[in-house]
Amino acid sequence: MSLSHSQQVTESNAVRVVDGNVPLASRTRHLGGSVLQRCWTLVEAPVQIARGARSLLVFPETQEVIGLSTRIAHCFHNEAAVCQDAVRDVLSEQTHEVVEQTITQIDALLRTRCVLESKECRVRNDSPPYDAVLNLSVTEFCNLRCRHCYSDSSPSRSGRIKNPEAVVRDFVSTFGDHERLDVALTGGEPTLWPGTVPLLKTVSFSSVPGRIPTLYVNTNGTVLTDEHARTFASLGVHVAVSLDGPDAYTHEQIRGPGTFFRTLKGMERLRFANAWFGVNVLIHPGNFDRLEELFDLAVGSGAKSINAFTLDRMGRASRAEEWPNIARDERFKNDSRQLECVPDYLAYRQQHRILTRRPDLAMYLRNGFFLGQLLRVRLRRRVRCGIGRHPTFYVSSDGSAYPDIALFHPEFKLGSVSMGFEQLRRHPFLEMMRNREPISARSQCASCPLRMFCGGGCPGDNFQRTGTLEPSEDICQELYQATEELLWILSERPAYLGA
C-alpha cells in the first residue's frame, strides 16, 4: 500500500502509522516549517515487523516505534541512513505532489519521534516509582479447590498465619518512607479466617503512627458476611472478588459447583454496605469469548475496577493432569504451557476488540493487566523486574517470606518474618536481582528488537516453567508475540486510551 491523499498520518504517543485517516487539516499541523532533507540519518537502524500491507519500524535501543505502509518501510529496513530518493522510487507511479507530500509526512513523523540523529532525544520515562507491597496469606484454608489455585489452597489445608499484627507493623515501620504502602490479605480464603476483621481494625487504628497502609482483601466472595462488608466499608478496605465467568457454568468450570450465585451474593453484600470492590478475572478458554458479558456483569453488580489476567503456571495450575480440558478450542491448543490457557497476545487482542466497541469499559480496566501494559508501552517505560529494587514480599501462612507471589517456591524463601523485614530486604537473592545485568547485556535477549518493551519476561514465571530465571525458547516466543501485539494495538491508536 502506498501513501495517497486518503492515507494520511495518524499518531499516538508512542506509535504513529502512515496510513491512517486523519483529516488533512489536522495533518498539516505536524508539517509546519519542516525542512526536507535529502537523506534521513537515523539514531539506529530500525527493524521492520510486517503484517501484510502494514509494517512497524522498531528502534530497539531508542525504544520508538513507527508505523508505515510495508512498501515504504522496506526503505528503512535495517538502514541507519535512508535517502529520500528511495521513497521516491517506491512511489514512482504516484504524482509528484503525492510523493512530495508523503516525504514531508514521513519527515514530520521521524522528527516528532526520537529517531533522527540530529534530534535531541527526550529523556525516556523509566519505571514508575514502586510501592512497598506486602501480600500476606493469612490462611491456606479455603472452602473451594479451584483448579488453577497457585497457593494450592483447599478445605484440607489448615495453616494459619501467626502474629499477623506484628508482621504488618514491622513491614510498615521498615518501609514507611515509601510513598505508597500496600498490605493485601490473601490466602486461602481470608473471609474464613476469624482473624481478618480484627487484623484490619488493628492495622487501621493502631498501626505505626502517621502511616496506615492501604488495605486490600482478596476473596472468592462465597462466604463473605454482612459484618465483613460493613468492616471493609468502614475501614476503606479495597476488596477484590474473583469472578471467572458471566454465568454459573463458566465461572464454575474454574471454581467448582455452587459457587457462582454465592459469589454474586457476596458482591451484593459489598454493594449494599457501600464497600469499594473490584473483580479479579482469570481469562480462560471457557470465558474468552464472553469477556464483555463478564465485564458487564461485574460493572452491573457494582464493581469499580476489573483486573483480567491470564494463568500463571503455579501451584495446581502447574500440574496439567489437574486441569481437565474445559474448552476444546483450536486457538489455545498450541500453547506451549500445554494447559489450555489463553496466551497473552490473544487476551490483549480480545480486550482491545471489546474496548474498541465499548470504550466505556476502559475506566474499569484501567488498573488491569492489559491496559497497564499498553500504557507502559505508550509511555515508553522499560520493563524491568522490580524484585530487589522495591519492597514486595509474599508471606505464606507459615510465616515464610518470598520476594513475590511469582517466586513462591522453596528455592526463593528469604527466611521467616520473625527475622524482620530489615534483615529480609538484605537477602543476597534480592541483592543479586538489584544488580542484575540489563537486558541489553543478557546473551539471549541482547539482539532482540523488542528487548526494551519485553524485558525478558517475569523471572518468577520463567522459573515456574523452566527452573531458571531466564525465558526458554517457548516462553520467548510467547513474550515476543505478546509484545508485538501491544505495539500493533497501539499503532491502531486506540481511542479508549484517551488523548
Ligand SMILES: C[S@@+](CC[C@H](N)C(=O)[O-])C[C@H]1O[C@@H](n2cnc3c(N)ncnc32)[C@H](O)[C@@H]1O
Ligand atoms: C489465591 S486467590 C486467594 C483469595 C481468594 N481465595 C480468591 O480466590 O480470590 C487470589 C487470586 O489469585 C488468582 N489465582 C489463583 N491461582 C492463579 C493462577 N495459577 N494464575 C493466575 N491467577 C491465579 C485467583 O483467581 C484470585 O483472584
Ligand code: SF4
Ligand atoms: S483461588 Fe482462592 S478460592 Fe480458589 S482455591 Fe485458591 S484460595 Fe480458594
Ligand code: SF4
Ligand atoms: S525474552 Fe525473547 S522477546 Fe523478550 S527480550 Fe528476550 S529475546 Fe526478546
